[in-house]
Amino acid sequence: MGYKLSRRQFGQLVLAGTVVSGFSYLTNKVLATTPTLNIVGIGSTSIPTDPTAIPEVKKTESYPNHPISVTTDMKPVGLELVLRYLTTGSTQVIADNGTPLLEANEILNGFTSLRDGTLVVAITPVATSRRKATHTRLIFLGASSVKTLRVSGLNENQQLGSLLGTNDGRLIGLVGDKNGTPPITLVDVDLQTGTISPLNEITIPKDERVRNLAECPDGNFYTSLLGRHGETSLVQLGLNQEKPTVLAQLKVNGQAWNNGLQNLVCSGTGQLLAFGATRYNPPNAVYSIDKKSGNMTRLENFDVTQIALLPG
Template sequence: MSYKLSRRKFGQLALVGSVVSGLSCLTNKALAQTPSLKIIGISSGSMIGTDQTAIPEVNTTELESTTPNNVPTDIKPRGLILQSLITGKAQMLANKSVPLVESNETLSGFTCLSDGTLVVAITPVSTSRKEAIPTRITFLSSPVKTLIVSGLKQNQQLGSLLGTNDGRLIGLVGKKNGTPPIRLVDINVETGEMSFISKVKFPEDERISNLAECPDGKLYTSLVESDGDTILVQLDSNQKDPIRLGQLKVNGQAWNNGLQSLICSGTGQLLAFGAMRYQTPNTVYSVDKNSGNMTPLEDFDATQITLARG
């Protein structure tokens, strides 16, 4: 199978690998100088930090696809904005934009694999005939690799990606409007094929989002009740029903807006990312697993975050 790819698009895709390599280098260097955390945020928006005239438009060049799962890149994209934050310093180390998302798509998942590769899930938000590209996962490596996710129904989306400690990629599948039922899935990083993990059973009437794994192997997620209150939940493979740990709250006030991301540091500290309803920007919080109390660390203008690894 072959696709048309202009030199401009090829150059823009090549930029992704260099951007991510720079982020990895910067965060690793910073970590060597301070015990603070290294966090990477992602969002989509207008193109910034990219010279769109550097590679002139020319006749298209046909590139041979090495796998039938490759995705055509002749799309009208928005930018993926990658930023790096060192908590405790509030230092933006990089802010680059790379074009991979169409206007009718959303970033539904973001994580870092055990080898340091960033992975983003991109999901169509409409069901119109214009929806040419299905849900896919893109590995922001050099070179960039994109795989169509197989096994999803038209009204479903893949979100809350998690690169596990043992090298797997897992996620949560639910309806595109975020409503149940929610299923835990394993994703093949070579083919994009999805398989359901039956060991954990989620409530059929409550929203589940975000996945985090701590160094001890324990998995955590967040559950949003019908009134908007958000509950911290632990997943135990030996116990099908999720273990409710406590209601999330800030300064005694119940958290009322779900979370954008949930991650766990190398020391086992659980971190939540989001904002209370009608408030901006999103903030990184440390979370007490026993009480659900959230302590603000840093504001961070991003959509989702992950912990840099590798």
């Protein structure tokens, strides 16, 4: 990721504030002049083994405006969650009383904001030869606290992802097999207990690889369908609508988008934004989407795993 911190440096940053990173301020007018596009991304960075000492530096890596010295012979013992704010160029390291919130064998498979500004992260452990995978857990990142909930109602082969904080204050998401195969189920998540329940008011296409959820101010929901070769279609999901409406195949510069999407979000003005990268062509970037044609316009590169829109 963009930088590494010693445990001592990390301790000074946990939930206390932000540090200026090497990210440039936005130059694209679509983002820079639109107050409703307050985009935050989430990623991770490794932490060193020694919890107190500053190690001997064997190699120095410099990043624009933020030089950090790191050692090359230290093995990470955990991964810290890092929030990155696209419109301000700042970052914030998050942990729970110094304990890493993410391990090396875990994935970030959901990220959204609730109506009150709380950020919610879905983390799913991956099974290894030494460890059996456990269920998805949710981490709620408030203004001054961190709360973790274990998701209940999943079987051992399922995961909860593609989180969405709805306009009416609920938390919903998609449940499917960990290998991504259908069927995919839309569920409501109890914010107090983490218990999931089926949400039948919105129809999800059966036998389709459904990814991402977004809700626009007009109450329409959107998702993306992933084809066998990565081709990605934009789909509208209306309330109590018997059949979803396929709007268009997504494309950039006339070429079909071929790698699915990391996220799909909708601004306060109804502008759909996609986040991801075409196959073999990093980094991830934020794109605006024309709902009718499926044309995507790149707005800004963003080196994170997933994004969300902050209310405001």
